[in-house]
Every structure is written in C-alpha cells, then in structure tokens.
Amino acid sequence: MNPVPRLSPGHKFRLDRVRGAWVLLGPERMFVPDEHATEVLKLIDGQRDVAAIVADLAARFNAPSEAIRIDVDAMLADLSARGAVRL
C-alpha cells in the first residue's frame, strides 16, 4: 500500500500569521497540527505518494526511513479517520 494522500474536500492547510502557526481548516472544524504533522501536511499535494513523503522527510531530517514510515502511516491513518485526509 502506497497511496497518494490528499486533503479531504473543503480542507485547507495554511499558515495563520496572527498565531504564527500552521492550521488545517475544514467544514466546521479545524486542527492545529504539531510540528511533525505540520511537516507531513506540507508535503501532501495530491501528487506525492507516501513513499515520496517519507523519502523527503528522511533526507531532510537525516533519520531512518523505516521509523519515519511508521510515524507517517499512523499520522495519516489518524487524519483519515478524522476525515481530514483521503487515502
């Protein structure tokens, strides 16, 4: 399984300048992701698959991709269950 994640319909990920934080806005809901989730969400563009997202993070943070893959899968499963991301 190597899906291409995308934001669910009606969801927007943007930098809020007043709070200085990234926020994920959706239909009558919002999420303030932690720094790890923020890095993943920045890479969700409807083009990259999960493997590409993991490879990018592994290279930039100089970390083993197996460990990152576990974290990214868990994060995407959680965002999917909450309706913010489609896999």
Place this chain on the structure above:
Amino acid sequence: MTPPPPLGLIAELTHRCPLQCPYCSNPLDLERAAAELDTATWLRVLDQAAEIGVLQVHLTGGEPLARRDCSELVAHASANGLYTNLITSGVTLDDRAMAALLAAGIDHIQLSFQDVVASENDRFGASPNAFAKKQAAAARIRQAGLPLTLNFVIHRANAGRVPQMIAMAEALGADRTEIAHVQYYGWGLVNRAALLPTLDQLHAATEAVDDARARLSGRMVIDYVVPDYHAARPKACMGGWAQRFMNISPAGRAMPCHAAETLPGFTFPSVRDVPLSDIWNSSDAFLRFRGTAWMKEPCRSCDRREVDWGGCRCQAFALLGDTHATDPACELSPDHGVMQAAVTESEGAAGAYVFRKPRKDVVLS
C-alpha cells in the same frame, strides 16, 4: 492579559427565513429587516475579524441567502483569507445563487433537512415543497464540486429515522453529516414538551450514528450532538464562554453565543461602534464568564471545570433563573432534577408545536 484570539466568527446576517421550524434557535423576539447591519458594516467586521485572528466565518441566520449581499460578504471574507461556511436551508439556493457563491470563493455549505420524509420535512419547516428544493440544492452544491454537509435536527418525531437520514446523505454525496439533537433554547424551549426524545429513542439514535461512523470511516464524517436532558455531564457550550467564538446578531450586537441575549444584566457591545479587538479583549460581556473565576460550587472545585466550563450559562438561567449556577445538565448540580422533570413532563405530551413566526404564533397539530 490578552486572551487567545477567537477561532470562529458566527455572522447571523438576518433572522428572516423561509422556514418556520418549531425548534429554531433564533430568539423569540426576531430582529426586523430594518434593524439589520448594512453591507459596509459587515465588510468592516470581516476585515477586523481577519486582523484579530479569526480563521473561519460561519454565515448563518435565519437564512443568510435572504440577504442580497450574501455572496459579496463571502467574497470579502475569502479575500481576507477567512474560511467561509454558509449555513443554509437551501430553499432559495437556485442556479444564480450557486454561481454567485462559487464565484465568491465559498469553501463549504451546510444544508439543512428537517427530515428524510418529504411531507414531514415540509411540515416541520412549514414550507411547501421545501424538500424538493433542498434536494435540488444538494445536487447543485455537489455539481459545483463543493464539499457538502447535511444537517438534520433530531427530535421525538424523527429520531427513529437516523439510519435513513445518513443513507440519504450518502446518496446525495455528502462529505459530512450532522445529526444534531434539538438544543432547547429559543423556540426549541417553547416546544420542549413536544420535541424531547425518550431515553430509548436517544439510545437508538446514538447506536445508529455509531454504526454508520464505523461503516463510513474515511469517507464521511458524522458529527453528533446529543440533547442535554438525558446527559450526566453538561456540554462545553461554545467551547467555553468567549473562548473560541464571537457571534454577531443581525443588528450588530456582539455576543459569546447566539442565545446570550436571553441573559439579564448584559449590555452587548455593537460592532457599529466598537472594534472587534476591544469587544474580544476587554468588553464586560465577554469577560464576565470567560475562564473559571466566576464559578460557584460545585463547579469551582470540580476537576472538570476547564473541560466543560460550567456548561451553558443560558441554560442555567433559563431553567434555574441563575446565570452563575452550574448547568443543571450536570448530575453534580443540586438542581439536576429539573432535567428529569422536563423529560417526565414531556412523556405523553401532545405533538402540537408553536411554529416560529415573527408576529403571531401559528399552532398546528
């Protein structure tokens, strides 16, 4: 100390509405069209909202599309980077209105249905053919490629049809469904005896939602709002008084929630002459119940005081006559018995409703 900025602005553009639902949460004393804010003032409010950190604007009413400047306000909010959400009955959402909203950059539309049975839907809204118009509106929203939320308000007469409601939402391509039990304020409180579901009905509705959530996980979000009257703990009303939301009434009064005008002893600031930042940061109305300092026992020493924030001030006043009391929905409230008394009173009560109406009450059975 400056509080964190509000997350959402609830813009009640008007109390005018083509529907007359007997559970309407608008005040009994509906605002006249002549008292409504003009377009220029709303545009200024939207500018100020974006400046102070509001992220989402919920355009509601009444029926927000009853305002001819609705899509102009959407466009302005959108240009300010605000996420725009239209909460509509859909009966006037024709091709022209849809095209204008789309051009304005609307992000999401919440469309209400009163029931899945057309005749019951039209009876509760007191609006002939409303069901067919709503179906057409849903199709337009999906055709436009916009995300769609269906909203169903649940009460004794329709609580058994939650599975069919969710099935209809699936069939119409909804991304999200709200199954929201009536909240007993405004017209809902007037009609409480006729609307309250039984405990068995509530359990069945909850089970239907749980089943559907498991089945539709990852495809449709289902938000579920329960009635306070069978609860053991109160809802964290509005996420806490003046902690997340600012509500602007059609006439421009800023309040922490849309029902706050029912509370005595308040002067709510007007956006006509007070900037949103002052209202949020320093107005007496917003400071009064923000946080926990105002609380009495049993809230004051409760370890849930920053979870449910004492529940709802409007409910405490409406049911107990005390704005500072613990919401009686909480089983720790010494007055919790008033909730069961209301349930008992409603058992066997006739299904006769007072329909929302500006000047005279229309009672149908």
